[in-house]
Amino acid sequence: MNNATPSNTIVERVASDLGKYPPFDRLPEQRIRQVAQSLFVEYHEEGEMLFRKGEQLGRFSYMVMKGAVRLFDTIDGEEVLVDLCDEGDLFGVRAIFGTSDYLLSAQVVEESLLFAIPVETIRELSLSEPSVAAFLTGEIAKSVQNIEHSLSEAFDLRRGALEPSELTLRCLLDNEPLVVDQVREVITCPPHIVIREAARIMSENNIGSIIVVSENRHPLGIITDTDLRKKVVAVAGQVNERPVSEIMTSPVYTITAGKTVADMTMLMVRTKLRHFCITEDGTPDSPVSGIISEHDIVTSEGVNPAVLMKSIMQSESVEQLGAERDKAEKLLQMYIAQEVSIHFVLNIFSELNDAVIVKAIEFALAGMKAEGMKRPDVEFCWLSLGSEGRKEQLLRTDQDNAILYADPPPERREEVQRYFLELGKRVCDTLVACGFTKCPADIMASNPQWCQPLGGWMNYFRKWIQTPEPKALMHSTIFFDFRPVYGSTPLAMEMKRQILKEVEQGRGFLQFFAKNALQNPPPLGFFRNFLVEKSREHAHEFDIKARAMMPLSDASRVLVYEQKIGDFLSTTERFRRLGPLISGFEELAAEAVDAYEFLILLKTKHGLANSSSGRYINPEGLNKIERQTLRNVFSTIGKVQNMLNLRFQLDYIRD
Amino acid sequence: MIELIRKKLLLRRCRNGELPESVCRYLHRVDEPFRAQAPIEAARFVIFDTETTGFDFKSDRIISIGAVSMRGSVIGVADSFEALLRQEVTSERDAVTVHGLLRRDTDSGLDERDAAYRFLDYLGNAVIVAHHADFDIAMINQVLARHFGIRLFNEALDTASFAKRLEKGPYYNLAHKSGEYRLDNLCERYGIRLYDRHTAPGDSYLTAQLFQRLLAVGRKAGIDTVGKLLLK
Structure with a gap:
């Protein structure tokens, strides 16, 4: 290696990426370039461990440039998530001042590009730049708090004295899915025994279904009460003495163990089946280890x-x-x-x-x-x-x-x-x-x-259509x-x-309708400085309904009325329908569907957690993934509004 | 074998003081034996790109060289390289629209000989990595032949071929679908944000990021030594 000057272009490139995020965003350019010059660019794949709890502190702190890294603690062999770092987050800061070992483990959750910044660089920087020192002290204090918070939550959960409804709420927060209890001692029979014999086994064991297996216990088919009713009892002749293989339903739908109630409900809706056979590897080519029936799914939580x-x-x-x-x-x-x-x-x-x-x-x-x-x-x-x-x-x-x-x-x-x-x-x-x-x-x-x-x-x-008046129109949208x-x-x-006919004849109405849809521009420059409401009651909160959902639902409404779609549709159904109808809109429409679904989810989560409508959100309470997704959602909204603006030539209309 | 003899002959010229010091230092370094068993994580790679006045390596000239190095799969920003070259041959109009370098930019550049000394010092015995490496290596070799009667002796890897090998296996015919393996397309496929495109340092930094991802794919296929990487 040599000591020649490094490439200006590359250093500048790295510096401009680095300079977007704290604490570097406040530094003079020359300083940022010095840091850029000292760092290493690493690429890591999903699942890779960067450091583990208890290991000696390393020589680098890391900033995520792309991807995500989770920091977790391990308590009694169980992993407890402490923090999720995404674009612009600095982690591994203990290495700068700490003298002990790592307190947490860091694992890459999605493929990531990281800047590995040598601890000496940051140490020197924090000596000469008070803003960096202040930032780092804050980060370290925050990470300790985070650890304590996650711990107390984990212990609460373990105490197990929670009400069932509270437990579901915990699940909401902790994302711990409820798993359906499978029946482990599965009653099976070989394919050659006669139907009468199978029926006897079923009634002796008081079970509603029996799995027909091969010699090595691979599932071949299933016989249920319904099969016995429809294929045996209701059929004339001596069917009873035929082998079970003649009436079994085959193949059986096989899955792996550990499916959640939600998975199973979805599967049941999708396949219209009522019994699922669990095998070791989830295929019919491995031994049976359990069975889940509709009954198990329904009784898992009592609500269905x-x-x-x-x-x-x-x-x-x-x-x-x-x-x-x-x-x-x-x-x-x-x-x-x-x-x-x-x-x-x-x-x-x-x-x-x-x-x-x-x-x-x-x-x-x-x-x-x-x-x-x-x-x-x-x-x-x-x-x-x-x-x-x-x-x-x-x-x-x-x-x-x-x-x-x-x-x-x-x-x-x-x-x-x-x-x-x-x-x-x-x-x-x-x-x-x-x-x-x-x-x-x-x-x-x-x-x-x-x-x-x-x-x-x-x-x-x-009246709304023929003499559109902005204010009246705004209040009438819910009727449309x-x-x-x-x-x-x-x-x-x-x-x-009749309404669609009026719209077609009412010149200028769609423009007004479209203009109304642009009333709420999304906040654009949004990262770590959210646009919040000014009204006193919801100061420091963000109105997700007015600023994010309405722009999309309004836009979709204008477009379905323009396209004369008479069906009664939801916002996402509207966008799905509109995608192929308007040339060049398909991709954006699909984006809008994702954005809207995310917003509904966010509003609902928030509403459930706060027993409110969920409409006003405190940005500080969002996790990083949510913040980042929200940022993408805003850019989608911007694109949709732009499209509307061009389509209806709204720049020509003056208030 | 011929390579070995050629290297020994050149080293003899060094001993006789017939070649510049930088060139000799380079020749000594590439004379170290190749170690196929060396783990990739310990190897030094130099990922480089050139911008030229055109695409004919006989008559066209290099106007800029950009490079960044990797130790294993880690890019070291400090160990990067950039040189603008002063050339008499003017760029074809087409080339200017690609790299955006005008005559007056390159007038302030290094003379070709000096640029070559600096590049050889920087390169050492690293494994060369470049996108469509044959072209860039040929251009550098033209410079080295013209001034010193030598050429590059480094091991080299082409990221386009490496990507193809990982995605399609070694016997896929690249000829009819070469577009899929253009740098832009590969970057898009591997989720690398494009910027500073068509400047030599910018492209080399992009190629390095691509190489990081390719190494990760390769690691899963058991490519963990320099020998396996270079098929040697």
Whole structure:
């Protein structure tokens, strides 16, 4: 090696990467270049260990330039995550001042590019630059706190005296999935025994299924109660004496052990199967080690969407309905904790919420009938509006709903409205009892203004569309997201058809609509200095709904109305549908879907943890991955808004 | 064998004082025997790139050399190299649009001989790594032949071929799909952010990052010694 001057270009390149992050961002350029010149660039693959707890301190501290590294402690052989470092984070700082060994282990979680900075460089720097010294003292203090915090949490968990619901909440925080208990002592039989014999084994052992195995215990097929009913009992002739191999279902669906409740629920939905065979390597070519049936999955946590749906439908009182909806909240916690695909969660919850509404309407109709109120011979449709209309309501937030009914003959107008208004009031009250609070703006079916015949509704829409006025438009967007939940869907479709026709004729409306969607620009320069709300109540918090979700849902709404899509869709469904329709939009639309799903997840997690709507988020409470993802989400929002701006030539419209 | 004789002849010229000191120092260093069993983590690699006035190595000239070194898989920023060369031959218009170096930039550069001394001092007996290495090595060899009647004796590895070998096996025909192995495409495939593209130091830093990833892939395939890496 030689002592010639290093390449300026490369040193500058490294310095400009390094200078983006604290503590180097405050240093004069010349200083940053000195650090850059002394460092080493390392690439590490997922899983590699950089140092271990108890090892002697090394010669370098590290800054993550790309990828992620987790720092964890080991307690009684169990790993406890202490910190997750991503782009711009410095770790291994103990090596600078410490005299003992490493207190934590560092492992690469996704392929990473690291700057290894010699400890002498940083030591010298901290002597001459007070800002660096202050930063490092803070980092070290923080890491000690982090360790203590994680420890106390781990011990709490071990004490095991937690309530089940609290435990699920813990899971939410700790990401520790609940594993389905498998049946370990599996009853099996060889393929050549006769059906009668297999049935005898099943009834002796009181089991609903038996696995047919080869000599080396590899699964060949399965026989269940259903097979016996359908293929044996119901069939004429002496089937009983035939070998089991003739009626078994084959092959068996095999999996490896250790699947979570969420995994199994998804698998059950996807495969429509009710029994899963566990083998040593998850294929049919290894010995059977267990079996999981639908029953095991359902009883694992006591909550299951199918069971819940059934009990909601069979509720006999408002109290019972409310209690069932409370159970759904637990299911939600579990799903979020286990990172079940948000798409799946949204579908289940809009079904559950709809079922609660349907039940509430049925209660009201039955009650009114019992009290002798005669239902007018006019079709009606219960509409969900806003986020519930877009099937995006996971947490029970405000109600936004309305009633639409067919135009009655003029002489019966009042009588008909009186009836539906009473219906609206009763349903809204029931929903309040089930935990859906009243809409502060009173956009509910109990308000005469929003309990209207088709003609009345079209007057509203025509006014919004023909003379778009920014403020009125802003408040009317939730109506454009209406979705039929109960009653006559064709009536709702007719209204949608008429609205689309108006939009087509109403020149300039889409521009206004689009402009409204750009009301909330996303915060752009966002890293370690989040844009927070100025209002006193939510000072230092970030309004995730207005600043991140609304820009996307607004944009998707404008585009579906522009593309004349009549279906009642969620924001993500809209983007999925729009992708192939608008040229050059496919990739961005897919990005928007991911972004929106992430935001719903974040808002829900936050809402569950704080028993709130989750709308206002304290940036300090976000973990690094969330912060980083959020940053990408903002850039996606920026791109979507840009696209809207160009498409509707909004730069030409002046306020 | 011929290589060995050629090296011995050159070293004799050194003893007779017929070659400059830098060149002789270099020749002594590359005379050390090749150790196939040496672990990759202990080896020194010099990843380099040249920018030239064109693509004909007979008539075109080098106008800049950039390089960065790696000890095993770790890039050492301090041990990097950069030289601009002053040349009489002007760049073809096409080449200027690629590297962006104009005549007045290169006028302030080193004379070719000085640049060669510095580069040989820097290079030593490291394993040379470059993207489409044949071209860059040929260009350097032209310079060395013109001034000193020598050429490079280092072991060398082409990152394009190495990537191909790891991804497709040694017998894949690169000819008809060479685009897949362009530096830009490989960087994209391996998630390396592109910047300072088409400056010699910038490209060498990118190539070094690519080489880090390729070494990691290779390690999984059991490539852990210099011998296995160079197929020797």
